[in-house]
Amino acid sequence: MYDFLIVGAGLTGTVLARELTDAGKKCLVIDRRDHIAGNCYTQNISGINVHKYGAHIFHTDDEQVWNYVGRFAKFNNYINSPIAIFHDEIYNLPFNMNTFAKMWNVATPAQAREIIEKQKAEAAIDGEPKNLEEQALSLVGKDIFEKLIKEYTEKQWGRDCKELPADIIKRLPVRYTYDNNYFNHRFQGIPEGGYTAMVEKMLDGIEVKTGVSFSQVDLSGFKHVIYTGPVDEYFDFRLGQLEWRSVRFETELLEGEPNWQGNAVVNYTSHDVPYTRIIEHKHFEFGKDSNGNELPDTVISREYSAAWKPGDEPYYPVNDEKNNAFYAEYAKLAESEEKVTFAGRLGTYKYYDMAPCIRAALDLAEKLLQKQEQK
Numbered sequence: 236m237y238d239f240l241i242v243g244a245g246l247t248g249t250v251l252a253r254e255l256t257d258a259g260k261k262c263l264v265i266d267r268r269d270h271i272a273g274n275c276y277t278q279n280i281s282g283i284n285v286h287k288y289g290a291h292i293f294h295t296d297d298e299q300v301w302n303y304v305g306r307f308a309k310f311n312n313y314i315n316s317p318i319a320i321f322h323d324e325i326y327n328l329p330f331n332m333n334t335f336a337k338m339w340n341v342a343t344p345a346q347a348r349e350i351i352e353k354q355k356a357e358a359a360i361d362g363e364p365k366n367l368e369e370q371a372l373s374l375v376g377k378d379i380f381e382k383l384i385k386e387y388t389e390k391q392w393g394r395d396c397k398e399l400p401a402d403i404i405k406r407l408p409v410r411y412t413y414d415n416n417y418f419n420h421r422f423q424g425i426p427e428g429g430y431t432a433m434v435e436k437m438l439d440g441i442e443v444k445t446g447v448s449f450s451q452v453d454l455s456g457f458k459h460v461i462y463t464g465p466v467d468e469y470f471d472f473r474l475g476q477l478e479w480r481s482v483r484f485e486t487e488l489l490e491g492e493p494n495w496q497g498n499a500v501v502n503y504t505s506h507d508v509p510y511t512r513i514i515e516h517k518h519f520e521f522g523k524d525s526n527g528n529e530l531p532d533t534v535i536s537r538e539y540s541a542a543w544k545p546g547d548e549p550y551y552p553v554n555d556e557k558n559n560a561f562y563a564e565y566a567k568l569a570e571s572e573e574k575v576t577f578a579g580r581l582g583t584y585k586y587y588d589m590a591p592c593i594r595a596a597l598d599l600a601e602k603l604l605q606k607q608e609q610k
Contacts, residue, residue, distance in 0.1 A: 237261045237456055242449050243463030245273020246589055247579035247596045249437045250303075251461055254600035256441050263457070264441060267448040270431070271438060274550070275589065277429030281488055281532045282524040284429035285516045288548070289482060289538060290500055291430060292519075294418040295590030301422040303593065308433035310424035313519055316415035317500040317512075321382045327415045328502065329408035330375055330383070338378055344411035351376045351409075363401075370401035375409055387504035390511050391540045392480060392553070400555050420590075425519045459603075463579035465549055466565045474565060477584060478542075478558050479549035485510075485537040492533050494522065510537040552584045559584075576603065 239255055241248045244266035252262045270276050274288040292315045295301055304310070317328040327333040335347035354376025364370035367388065371380045384404070385396055392399055408417065416423075426433045449464060462469055467477045489495055499518035503510060514536045524530055543549050552558065562584040569577045578599055580587045587595065 236458065237263050238458050239263070239461055240265070240452060240454065240457040240459075241461045241463070242266075243273065243579065243581075244268075244271040244434070244438070244443060244445065245463060245579065246275060246434075246592050247463045247582075247587075248273075248461065249434050250593050250596035251578065251600050251603075252441050253437050254597065255603065258600075258604050260604075262441055264438065264443045265447040265449070265452060266443075266445050269446045271443060271445060272431045272434040274548075275430040275434070277431045279429065280534050281490075282530050283517045283532070283534050284431075284520060285486065285534050285536070286430075286514065286519070287484070287486075289484070289536075289550075290514050290519075291589060292418070292423065292425065293589055294420040294423040296420050296422070297590055297594055298422070300590050300593050300597070303597070304426070304433065307436040308426035308428070310422075310426055311520060312423075313425045313499075313521075314415075314423060315417040315500065316498070317417060317502055318498050319383050319387075319502045319504050320508075321504045322507070324382070326383060328383075329410065329415075329417050330379060331408075331410040331415060332413040333415060334379070334383075338382070347411060350378075354378065365401065366397045367399035367401055367403050368396035370404055371396070371407070374404070374407055383504050386506045387502060387511060390506065390509075393540065393542050398555075427520065428525060458574070460575045461603075462575055462577050463582045465581045466562070466569060466577055466584060469575075469577070469582075470565065470568055474561070474568075476545075477561060477565070478553035480551040480553060481541050481543040481547040482550050483539040483541055485539070486534060487536075488532060488534050490532045493529065493531055495533050495535055510539050512538050514538070549581060551586055552580070554584070554586070 238260040239262045241252050241262055241264045244264050248264055252264045256262050275291045276287050277284040278287050292313065293304065293310065319326045319328050326337055332344065332347060335341055339350055341347050355373055358372035358377065360369045360373045364373050371384045388396055454460065496513060496515050499515055500512060502512045516534050517530055522530055577583060579592065
């Protein structure tokens with residue numbers, strides 16, 4: 236008899252498995268994919284750790300979480316500094332003095348602020364922004380919105396910015412300094428050797444079965460289930476399907492090409508380019524292999540955003556008013572499942588970056604252990 240069946244070998248399931256096992260519980264982890272590590276899975280191609288499901292940069296101010304992942308991997312000092320291309324114009328991200336200097340030929344924070352404040356006033360947003368477009372205009376004004384936000388966001392979400400909730404970009408970085416570091420967090424980096432190697436260490440000594448779906452498991456051998464798959468799928472879509480955004484990747488090995496685009500992440504912010512961004516994976520580890528040797532080849536991935544349909548991987552919950560209300564009905568069903576706990580991005584219909592995902596899993600493990608002690 237197992238104490239826990241953990242459905243999903245992504246970060247949520249992995250952290251829960253590690254914590255519960257270390258507390259003396261017997262766990263089985265399953266995943267319907269043929270690999271562990273979920274969406275942060277990295278595959279070694281020509282010596283390059285390729286982020287198969289999109290760029291994953293670890294960043295946090297939570298020292299406990301940083302120390303936790305540091306138990307399983309050594310992190311490099313990679314700093315995320317994306318580039319944006321709008322037609323033939325190239326800009327630094329996040330929005331900072333380098334962006335403003337290129338866009339308006341200004342040199343000082345006062346000059347940039349004057350332009351942005353003028354454009355914000357011209358937008359005349361009355362009261363609290365009601366949608367993403369109003370939120371963006373109230374933050375950065377018309378020029379930046381139209382060149383670097385509007386079309387990129389519409390490609391990403393498949394709908395007009397006026398139809399998207401404002402909170403998607405409420406924490407959009409805007410800086411009046413020459414600082415291209417996208418994240419303000421104290422800790423940032425990429426695990427040396429890739430995320431898969433890190434997750435393998437996290438799962439050391441724990442029974443894991445890949446290529447196994449939840450429906451294939453006899454639940455009679457488990458005291459409790461932790462389910463990190465899509466909550467609507469668990470209930471056989473009895474209330475209907477929640478909306479998700481999915482991503483399609485075109486990954487290409489370029490032999491004999493040591494440096495294709497000069498940066499790990501390049502966003503394409505206009506509608507005339509069908510993909511949202513191109514990732515050149517070797518730059519996450521500075522173009523070198525595990526022995527510090529320069530790599531002669533490169534691997535790039537073009538990312539295409541699309542509406543989710545059955546058979547696709549769900550990536551981003553569409554947390555608008557309609558879907559959040561819809562999820563609330565599924566949450567009521569989830570609460571009635573006494574021997575099942577729903578967790579993670581898919582199980583709770585909530586977008587998590589990696590560090591908050593780990594924090595939530597650590598907190599949940601503690602609650603589950605306390606609950607068992609009280610029985």
